[in-house]
Amino acid sequence: MMTPQNEAELADLVAAAAGPFRIVGGGTRPVGRPVEGDTLSAAKMSGIVDYEPGALTLVARAGTPVEEIEAALAAEGQRLPFEPMDHRGLLGTSGIPTIGGVVAANVSGPRRMAVGAARDFLLGVRFVDGMGRRLKNGGRVMKNVTGYDLVKLAAGSYGTLGVLTEVSFKVLPVPETIATLELSVADGAVAQVAMTRALTSPFEVSGAAVLPGEARLRVILRLEGFAGSVAYRAEQLSALLADLGTVSRIEDAAANAALWQGVRDVVALSGCDLVWRVSATARDLRAGVLEPLQAKTNSLVQLDWAGALGWIGMTAAQAEATGGAKAVHERIQQMVADRAAVPGGGHATLIKGPDDLRADVSVFQPEAPAVAALAQGVRAKFDPKGIFNPGLMG
Amino acid sequence: MQMPEPNLSVLSRKARIVSRLLEVLPNDAVIHDEAETRAYECDALTAYRCPPLVAVLPSTTQEVADVLRICHAEGVPVVPRGSGTSLAGGALPTADCVILGVARMNDVIEVDYDNRFVRVQSGRTNLSVTGAVEADGFFYAPDPSSQLACAIAGNIAMNSGGAHCLKYGVTTNNLLGVTMVLMDGTVVELGGAHMDAGGLDLLGVICGSEGQLGVVTEATLRILPKPEGARPVLMGYDSNEVAGQVVSDIIKAGVLPVAIEFMDRPCIRATEAFAKAGYPDCEALLIVEVEGSDAEIDEQLALITEIARRHNPVELRESTSAEESARIWLGRKSAFGAMGQINDYMCLDGTIPVSQLPYVLRRIGEMSKEYGLGVGNVFHAGDGNMHPLILFDANKPGDLEKCEAFGADILRLCVEVGGCLTGEHGVGIEKRDLMVDQFEPDDLDIQMSVKDVFDPQWLLNPAKVFPLGSSETRRSQALAAE
Ligand SMILES: Cc1cc2nc3c(=O)[nH]c(=O)nc-3n(C[C@H](O)[C@H](O)[C@H](O)COP(=O)(O)OP(=O)(O)OC[C@H]3O[C@@H](n4cnc5c(N)ncnc54)[C@H](O)[C@@H]3O)c2cc1C
Numbered sequence: 117m118m119t120p121q122n123e124a125e126l127a128d129l130v131a132a133a134a135g136p137f138r139i140v141g142g143g144t145r146p147v148g149r150p151v152e153g154d155t156l157s158a159a160k161m162s163g164i165v166d167y168e169p170g171a172l173t174l175v176a177r178a179g180t181p182v183e184e185i186e187a188a189l190a191a192e193g194q195r196l197p198f199e200p201m202d203h204r205g206l207l208g209t210s211g212i213p214t215i216g217g218v219v220a221a222n223v224s225g226p227r228r229m230a231v232g233a234a235r236d237f238l239l240g241v242r243f244v245d246g247m248g249r250r251l252k253n254g255g256r257v258m259k260n261v262t263g264y265d266l267v268k269l270a271a272g273s274y275g276t277l278g279v280l281t282e283v284s285f286k287v288l289p290v291p292e293t294i295a296t297l298e299l300s301v302a303d304g305a306v307a308q309v310a311m312t313r314a315l316t317s318p319f320e321v322s323g324a325a326v327l328p329g330e331a332r333l334r335v336i337l338r339l340e341g342f343a344g345s346v347a348y349r350a351e352q353l354s355a356l357l358a359d360l361g362t363v364s365r366i367e368d369a370a371a372n373a374a375l376w377q378g379v380r381d382v383v384a385l386s387g388c389d390l391v392w393r394v395s396a397t398a399r400d401l402r403a404g405v406l407e408p409l410q411a412k413t414n415s416l417v418q419l420d421w422a423g424a425l426g427w428i429g430m431t432a433a434q435a436e437a438t439g440g441a442k443a444v445h446e447r448i449q450q451m452v453a454d455r456a457a458v459p460g461g462g463h464a465t466l467i468k469g470p471d472d473l474r475a476d477v478s479v480f481q482p483e484a485p486a487v488a489a490l491a492q493g494v495r496a497k498f499d500p501k502g503i504f505n506p507g508l509m510g
Numbered sequence: 511m512q513m514p515e516p517n518l519s520v521l522s523r524k525a526r527i528v529s530r531l532l533e534v535l536p537n538d539a540v541i542h543d544e545a546e547t548r549a550y551e552c553d554a555l556t557a558y559r560c561p562p563l564v565a566v567l568p569s570t571t572q573e574v575a576d577v578l579r580i581c582h583a584e585g586v587p588v589v590p591r592g593s594g595t596s597l598a599g600g601a602l603p604t605a606d607c608v609i610l611g612v613a614r615m616n617d618v619i620e621v622d623y624d625n626r627f628v629r630v631q632s633g634r635t636n637l638s639v640t641g642a643v644e645a646d647g648f649f650y651a652p653d654p655s656s657q658l659a660c661a662i663a664g665n666i667a668m669n670s671g672g673a674h675c676l677k678y679g680v681t682t683n684n685l686l687g688v689t690m691v692l693m694d695g696t697v698v699e700l701g702g703a704h705m706d707a708g709g710l711d712l713l714g715v716i717c718g719s720e721g722q723l724g725v726v727t728e729a730t731l732r733i734l735p736k737p738e739g740a741r742p743v744l745m746g747y748d749s750n751e752v753a754g755q756v757v758s759d760i761i762k763a764g765v766l767p768v769a770i771e772f773m774d775r776p777c778i779r780a781t782e783a784f785a786k787a788g789y790p791d792c793e794a795l796l797i798v799e800v801e802g803s804d805a806e807i808d809e810q811l812a813l814i815t816e817i818a819r820r821h822n823p824v825e826l827r828e829s830t831s832a833e834e835s836a837r838i839w840l841g842r843k844s845a846f847g848a849m850g851q852i853n854d855y856m857c858l859d860g861t862i863p864v865s866q867l868p869y870v871l872r873r874i875g876e877m878s879k880e881y882g883l884g885v886g887n888v889f890h891a892g893d894g895n896m897h898p899l900i901l902f903d904a905n906k907p908g909d910l911e912k913c914e915a916f917g918a919d920i921l922r923l924c925v926e927v928g929g930c931l932t933g934e935h936g937v938g939i940e941k942r943d944l945m946v947d948q949f950e951p952d953d954l955d956i957q958m959s960v961k962d963v964f965d966p967q968w969l970l971n972p973a974k975v976f977p978l979g980s981s982e983t984r985r986s987q988a989l990a991a992e
Pocket of ligand 1: 554589590591592594596599601653654655656659661664665667668670671846936971
């Protein structure tokens, strides 16, 4: 394994090597088609470079452990607003998640729906491209439209465009109070009504999820802010949902933190051998994918982002009973493609599955040919030798 | 400002190009008479003007694709245009270009409240997007001051911001998808109504690409339920340092105002004389606005005013009525107009780390004396996005050049303290030649290589964003290949 200590060393290494490389941060998120190549780890390029709480900005080297960043922020009463998921529980991996990995996979949790994803809080990146050039884009200020926004492109590129060395973020204060409203409902349609009502109200819900239950579903809605404001909104929202069932309230801070961390990390599905992540409008996801799928198969579903993000889990045996994992995978991606109002209007990714399956299918949703050609063209510019995680995204 | 020499071969083929365009567009959508093309000779950076060869006003994505296919085949540069309010010269034509205006494309295609998005044609104005949904209690958040006029197309191209983006983000944070036509006429869909990219986030690069990668014809935008209410508080201070500290303390206290606006003394005086908003005569003025129900607003404002008081304000005025709120905002909203009453002005747009505010304002004051040109500062303080307004006299020989040199020095200062050349107006031609002060040649090369992918012939708005020297090889190779 190669572990460059700094950006200069990394650049020299890349310029000299023939590759290919399998790029890792903490190695906790093995998402995508398995990559053949020498392991290149960013973990040694670590440490917070600059943190200005009064300006809400933080700069860190890519290999910095997420927990180190979260601790530094917590000491100032701030946080990464997009609530990055820890994949270890779901994927059964070990290691230390790094901030570079968060960026590379654009990892965002329940609050994405309200405030934005990792890419929305990412202000700047430094990276080494496939020719060993040390490059930067964006910066450390909150508003910046100077030149093309390659920062967004870096987020979610899974190491296929370059090796990140430094990232800067906008951060936000931790609110004073958090409360969760909980509603037990009979089916997905009612759950969706509850979430839609909450999200079309002015009461600023910062999390809206549906957890699988034995017979009934658990709808949870999160409110954050100053104590008076949270109490007021909880009151208003409870009234708004009263006709759908009994609304209970979770007010204990630790219980709230644990609950939403569980949603963030999709613990409900950690017993599954196969997990898909489907992003589509709540409308398309429910009618186009979940209802037809659940009519025919046994699966476990967690909804987040008020129904616009679905996590679908199955055991190997359940998939086998439905024609095999590959067939299920292709069926889910086909359903997304058929349903989307515009081509590419949603996508399904196989997040967890055995290596041989991930090597055999298109892990990421296939794109329209013209879009795929653009993406391929961009990759060829950033990594002309094709040495960074080749094939990982298809 | 230097622009490339027009392509003589294109100029000589004007008649043929016009007749080909007339084959795919109605007569009234092809403007080629020299008296009429003048209407498109500039955007809001009026110091630079050049009528285009032709201007076209398509009505559909198909027509846009037809136009681009023809221009691609003829090797004609294309400059996309929304409403022409760019302050950076983004929509400035060249003599050999076709201006492709999307002003006729302003339909609302789909409104979906349950899923909270709206899909519009890109020529629709920013304010009329909100206009289409506000009766039902929704709004589109990014609110550039030019929102009455500017189009969503231009907002996407420039990744525009507004006074309320401290809380809601800028265009890129509220844009879910686009329909876009590539220079060769290929129509692509990027994103959709869902919330993240399934592969590379190409949509993220399109936003802010200043019309150089494709022509956006439709956009899916996130809409939000309107807050129950909003209320501003106005505070005045004796020094910029103290006002800067107040901003930082408010942010650290955990309040997230929707807006924190800052004006300095020259700007306060000018707006007072012009709009009579009743502003105090002081060194620095802050307008802080919060949202929510009455009780929630009270809760937040109590905290904010407590912080404000700790720093001995010369004035602290919490709005108690809609009229008072409007009066507090009146001065800020008429700041540009007020400065325009005094003289011609140039509006800059750099961003700095918030902690550098007092230093940068002091340096700007010193430079103002050195250059002998007045300057007023009004800006979005919460995010460090400054708008120094430099006053000059366009009729006085040499004044514009002096003003531009002063402006360039201010922007270099922004970069020097860790900020950037432009926070929301874009590079266009205005900051094009300063890009080398912020970026190394390789940083620019990787950006230009993205354009190589989307527009290999460099026909779309080619003379913008990148210094002509940096882009020359690419532009001339493309020309030679033709
Ligand atoms: C008084 C005033 C106040 C302003 N206030 C603000 C403010 O608060 N915040 C802010 O961010 N900006 C502000 N601006 C700047 C300006 O309004 C914005 O940049 C706006 O987004 C430009 O929109 P437009 O439709 O006028 O675009 P245009 O000026 O027509 O074009 C701008 C750029 O967009 C490109 N473009 C246009 N249409 C397309 C298309 N269909 N596809 C691809 N590219 C396209 C053009 O080529 C050009 O590069 C202000 C301007 C003025 C005059």
